[in-house]
Amino acid sequence: MQDLYGREIDYLRISVTDRCNLACRYCMPTGQQEPAEDVLSFTEIVKIAEAAAALRVRKLRITGGEPLVREGICTLCAHLRQIPGIEELALTTNGQLLERYAAELKKAGVDRLNISLDTLHADRYREMTRGGQLAPVLRGIQAAQAVGFPVKLNVVLMGGFNEDEIEDFVQLTREQPLEVRFIELMPVGPGAELGANAYLPCEEVLRRVPELERMGQTEGVARLYRLPESVGRVGLISPVSCDFCCDCNRLRLTAQGTLKPCLHSDKEISLRGIAGEALQRKLRDAIGEKPDRRPEFQPGQASAGGRPMYRIGG
Numbered sequence: 001m002q003d004l005y006g007r008e009i010d011y012l013r014i015s016v017t018d019r020c021n022l023a024c025r026y027c028m029p030t031g032q033q034e035p036a037e038d039v040l041s042f043t044e045i046v047k048i049a050e051a052a053a054a055l056r057v058r059k060l061r062i063t064g065g066e067p068l069v070r071e072g073i074c075t076l077c078a079h080l081r082q083i084p085g086i087e088e089l090a091l092t093t094n095g096q097l098l099e100r101y102a103a104e105l106k107k108a109g110v111d112r113l114n115i116s117l118d119t120l121h122a123d124r125y126r127e128m129t130r131g132g133q134l135a136p137v138l139r140g141i142q143a144a145q146a147v148g149f150p151v152k153l154n155v156v157l158m159g160g161f162n163e164d165e166i167e168d169f170v171q172l173t174r175e176q177p178l179e180v181r182f183i184e185l186m187p188v189g190p191g192a193e194l195g196a197n198a199y200l201p202c203e204e205v206l207r208r209v210p211e212l213e214r215m216g217q218t219e220g221v222a223r224l225y226r227l228p229e230s231v232g233r234v235g236l237i238s239p240v241s242c243d244f245c246c247d248c249n250r251l252r253l254t255a256q257g258t259l260k261p262c263l264h265s266d267k268e269i270s271l272r273g274i275a276g277e278a279l280q281r282k283l284r285d286a287i288g289e290k291p292d293r294r295p296e297f298q299p300g301q302a303s304a305g306g307r308p309m310y311r312i313g314g
């Protein structure tokens with residue numbers, strides 16, 4: 001279905017929980033996770049996804065919080081993948097539990113995985129995540145590759161934290177079929193509190209690794225690059241320095257059942273307790289509420305989104 005500006009809205013991101021087994025400093029304040037009873041049931045999620053598919057949504061992405069902490073997540077994935085019209089089901093995870101669930105997710109019909117990994121140093125990982133361990137993530141990546149998943153690594157660029165690892169991440173793509181995606185730090189929730197000095201534009205990647213060659217295509221919001229003769233590739237996602245509103249094709253469903261037409265707007269539409277044609281009308285309303293462009297902001301200036309990322313769906 002097209003919005004008022006001619007964009008085809010065919011992508012729904014579904015947050016299944018606000019809970020997470022990490023507490024990354026740019027994402028989640030400590031001690032502020034929502035009680036589990038507030039989240040949508042799996043039955044509610046499937047009904048919303050079915051209504052979205054009836055409006056020609058073709059791609060679903062499961063997010064959180066950390067979706068793998070939600071009991072029964074693989075069963076939900078299997079139901080979502082069977083919805084007529086859904087052509088792709090993806091999932092974003094921090095990888096802590098991926099070694100355990102990779103094969104089951106593949107069997108459930110998940111098509112691809114994005115794994116959040118901001119550093120390759122165990123001490124930095126522990127500091128940024130407030131106690132997380134790097135080793136389970138690395139084992140999870142191996143387990144995902146072993147069962148045939150295409151894997152993308154999401155690396156949030158942060159000044160004073162991981163800019164000296166850009167070259168190391170890029171080198172991973174030389175011999176591994178990975179897509180390393182560098183993402184500019186968005187000023188959402190605690191991300192804004194880190195200040196303007198924490199922001200690094202994606203152009204820093206090209207400055208540090210000038211041998212990267214631009215590939216002809218893009219994939220969604222990512223500009224794609226490749227090292228000469230590499231197996232994998234590099235994606236640059238620039239939501240701050242170069243917004244991609246003109247190509248935005250997505251809606252976001254929070255774990256509490258509200259639909260956000262725009263990540264950086266506090267406009268939300270509740271879908272709880274609605275079914276059938278009324279639910280489709282609400283979805284049409286949300287598509288109609290998508291703005292032409294996001295509200296303007298600068299690095300370090302808080303987005304008007306109204307929620308931190310863990311409560312929107314990362």
